[in-house]
Each structure stands twice: as structure tokens, then as C-alpha cells.
Amino acid sequence: MSDEDANPGAAPTLEQARKQIARYGLETDPQAVLVAVRLMAAGARLDRASEVHFARSGLSTGRYRLLVDLEDSDGEKSPSQLAKSLGVSRATVTGLVVGLEREGLVARRASTEDGRGAVVVLTARGSQRLRDMAADHFARLEALVGGLAADERGLFLDLLERITQRIDALTAE
Amino acid sequence: MSDEDANPGAAPTLEQARKQIARYGLETDPQAVLVAVRLMAAGARLDRASEVHFARSGLSTGRYRLLVDLEDSDGEKSPSQLAKSLGVSRATVTGLVVGLEREGLVARRASTEDGRGAVVVLTARGSQRLRDMAADHFARLEALVGGLAADERGLFLDLLERITQRIDALTAE
DNA sequence: ACCAGATGATTAGGAAGCTAACTATATGGG
DNA sequence: CCCATATAGTTAGCTTCCTAATCATCTGGT
Numbered sequence: 001m002s003d004e005d006a007n008p009g010a011a012p013t014l015e016q017a018r019k020q021i022a023r024y025g026l027e028t029d030p031q032a033v034l035v036a037v038r039l040m041a042a043g044a045r046l047d048r049a050s051e052v053h054f055a056r057s058g059l060s061t062g063r064y065r066l067l068v069d070l071e072d073s074d075g076e077k078s079p080s081q082l083a084k085s086l087g088v089s090r091a092t093v094t095g096l097v098v099g100l101e102r103e104g105l106v107a108r109r110a111s112t113e114d115g116r117g118a119v120v121v122l123t124a125r126g127s128q129r130l131r132d133m134a135a136d137h138f139a140r141l142e143a144l145v146g147g148l149a150a151d152e153r154g155l156f157l158d159l160l161e162r163i164t165q166r167i168d169a170l171t172a173e
Numbered sequence: 174m175s176d177e178d179a180n181p182g183a184a185p186t187l188e189q190a191r192k193q194i195a196r197y198g199l200e201t202d203p204q205a206v207l208v209a210v211r212l213m214a215a216g217a218r219l220d221r222a223s224e225v226h227f228a229r230s231g232l233s234t235g236r237y238r239l240l241v242d243l244e245d246s247d248g249e250k251s252p253s254q255l256a257k258s259l260g261v262s263r264a265t266v267t268g269l270v271v272g273l274e275r276e277g278l279v280a281r282r283a284s285t286e287d288g289r290g291a292v293v294v295l296t297a298r299g300s301q302r303l304r305d306m307a308a309d310h311f312a313r314l315e316a317l318v319g320g321l322a323a324d325e326r327g328l329f330l331d332l333l334e335r336i337t338q339r340i341d342a343l344t345a346e
Numbered sequence: 347a348c349c350a351g352a353t354g355a356t357t358a359g360g361a362a363g364c365t366a367a368c369t370a371t372a373t374g375g376g
Numbered sequence: 377c378c379c380a381t382a383t384a385g386t387t388a389g390c391t392t393c394c395t396a397a398t399c400a401t402c403t404g405g406t
Contacts, residue, residue, distance in 0.1 A: 020311075028312065029315060032326060033318075036318055042212070045337065049343045050343070068193065072189060078355095087217075091395080140342065145209055153208050169316045170316070263385065265362070288371050289371045289384040349406095351404090354399100355400085355401105357397085358398100363392085364392105366390105368385105369384100372382080376379095
């Protein structure tokens with residue numbers, strides 16, 4: 001270990017994990033810790049990069065995901081349903097919709113069936129925005145994963161799925 | 174596709190990816206898109222879960238990472254070095270240190286070598302906080318990855334590494 | 347038919363990250 | 377030796393997310 005970290009992107013090493021575990025006299029598998037920590041670091045980095053990417057189209061990651069969700073649902077959906085499928089709180093959906101409405105990418109209507117409810121509608125302009133982004137967006141996603149062969153992608157999805165299933169265990173009781 | 178999403182945790186499907194790509198007449202590999210999107214979703218979910226997890230010890234993910242980084246560096250480091258190794262901005266480090274200092278987990282000293290510089294020092298109390306958290310923390314990390322066999326963990330790390338290397342490509346140009 | 351409790355949406359306020367701008371100190375070329 | 381430029385740290389202001397509280401409406405048990 002020299003004076004410099006030589007590790008600017010914040011990717012921890014197996015050696016660091018090992019040392020931390022030893023420091024507290026634990027028996028944990030260092031590699032398991034490394035997987036968890038690296039996944040968190042990768043997630044955070046990807047998150048920031050996504051924001052930059054979407055900002056180029058005048059959107060944020062959250063707003064883009066909401067538009068896509070809307071388009072996948074024939075252009076309309078209630079805020080509560082959006083919150084559920086996007087995995088964010090209803091309050092967050094309110095904020096996203098306010099921003100998107102201001103730019104004319106979605107519109108809000110009162111629900112006809114439920115006096116409390118609202119319906120968020122994708123506008124022609126919102127739909128066009130998605131269309132404008134599509135080619136570049138999907139190309140970049142493909143580039144991100146381009147280092148993996150087809151069978152490796154399937155494998156990665158399987159492994160990732162088996163980790164994400166247990167995310168709740170991180171906070172459970 | 175019924176009325177309900179049956180997919181509350183926000184994990185997109187291959188079918189959705191395929192439909193989106195088809196909608197815009199693109200040639201992108203749906204599985205590649207799925208990998209990218211799932212990784213982003215997993216990262217975001219893990220991030221929130223981490224905050225909840227660390228909040229139980231009165232910390233945030235960022236504050237915890239700073240304390241650990243400090244301990245890995247013999248208990249002291251400059252804010253700039255911390256920013257680099259944590260992969261966050263200097264301004265963020267200032268904020269984290271302010272909070273940690275308020276709780277007595279770190280202290281700030283002026284650098285003896287550089288009149289501009291400062292040194293963040295891990296206090297006994299900060300060190301103790303890490304010690305108190307260790308057993309539970311590492312056990313939870315191990316549980317998170319517990320669905321993977323040892324060789325699968327290595328494989329996952331390799332695949333993840335090959336994706337994260339390309340994160341910059343998402344925003345390049 | 348009514349009231350209690352559930353549910354939909356919003357608002358208010360907080361935390362963590364960012365960039366840009368500011369202050370103070372170092373450093374190096376002329 | 378001095379001034380231009382670079383670097384360290386902080387501050388101000390923005391965004392996104394969150395939880396908790398509020399208000400309106402719906403629903404079910406008596």
C-alpha cells in the first residue's frame with residue numbers, strides 16, 4: 001500500500017475487505033463482503049452517470065423512467081400505480097409529474113371512477129421526447145454491457161437476480 | 174399483461190425491453206438493455222436499503238464509508254484524499270465531515286505541511302461506533318450475497334467489473 | 347345510513363449528492 | 377522576486393429521493 005490509492009473510482013479491494021473483517025475478529029467471507037460493497041459502489045456510480053446521460057435530453061432518471069412506464073401502459077396510469085411500478089413513494093411521483101407537466105410531457109386528469117384519484121397521461125410531446133432519445137439511449141445501454149458475451153449476460157442476470165431478492169434481508173428486523 | 178403489474182419491486186422484464194426496442198424500430202439486443210436496466214434498478218434499491226441499514230447506527234451510507242476509509246488509512250486523511258477514494262466531490266466530503274464532527278466521530282485539524290490543507294481524524298468514539306456495528310453489518314452483507322456459491326461470487330465480480338469499466342461510455346462524447 | 351378506518355394525492359421539511367463560485371495558500375516561470 | 381495559475385476547503389443553491397402530516401374520498405361493519 002503506497003501513499004496513493006491508485007484507485008480513484010472507489011472500487012474496494014479484496015485485501016481491504018479482508019483487513020476490515022480481521023480487524024473485528026469476524027469470520028465473514030471477505031469475497032461476499034466484496035461483492036456487496038462493489039455492487040453498492042457500482043450502483044451509485046451508475047446512478048450518477050445516468051443522471052448526466054438523461055440530463056442531456058432535459059430529463060432525470062426518475063422522469064425518464066416515469067415516461068417509459070407510461071408508454072408501456074398505453075399512455076396513462078394513476079400516480080399510485082406509477083409509484084408501485086417505479087418503486088418510489090407517491091410523494092416522489094407527485095414531484096416527477098409536476099416537473100414533467102411543466103414541460104408539457106405529461107398531463108394530469110381527474111379519475112372518472114374514483115373521486116380521489118388522478119390519471120397521468122403521456123402527451124404527444126412526451127411521446128416524441130422518448131422517440132428522440134431512443135436510438136442514442138439504447139445504443140449507450142448496449143455499449144455499457146458490450147463487454148459481456150450473450151451467455152454471460154444471461155448468467156449475470158441470474159446472479160444479480162439472486163442477490164436483489166435478498167436486498168430486504170439487509171434491513172429486515 | 175393483466176391490469177396489475179405483479180411486479181412491485183420495479184424489476185423490468187425481457188418482454189418489456191423487447192417491446193420498447195421494437196417500438197422505435199431499433200436493432201438493439203433486448204437482453205443487453207435488460208442487464209443495464211436491471212443493474213440500475215438494483216443499484217437504486219440497494220442504495221435505499223443501505224440508507225435504512227446505516228440509519229440504525231445513526232449514520233448514512235456516505236458517513237459510514239468515510240469512517241471506514243479513515244480507519245483503513247490509520248485514522249487520518251485529508252478531505253481531498255477522502256473525496257478521491259470515496260468517489261464523491263470535495264463539497265460532499267465537507268458535508269459528511271461536518272455531520273460526523275458534530276457527533277464526535279471525527280475531528281478536524283489543520284495540516285502541518287500545507288497551510289491550505291486540513292486533516293480529518295477518526296476519534297475513539299468513531300472507532301468504537303465502527304466496532305459496534307461490525308458484527309451485524311458484515312453478517313448482513315454476507316446474507317445479501319448468501320444466495321451465491323463461492324465460485325459464483327467470483328464470477329459475478331468479474332462480470333460486474335467488466336460492466337462498471339464501461340460506465341463512462343454512458344456519458345462519453 | 348352512518349361513522350371508522352383505509353386509501354389517493356399533495357405539501358412540508360430533511361438528507362445526500364452535485365456544480366459553481368469564493369477564499370486562502372502554494373508554486374513555478376519570467 | 378513577483379505575479380499568474382493551480383489547489384485545498386468551504387459555501388450557496390440545485391436536484392432527487394425520503395417520511396410524516398394533511399385533506400378528500402371511498403368502503404365496510406353495525
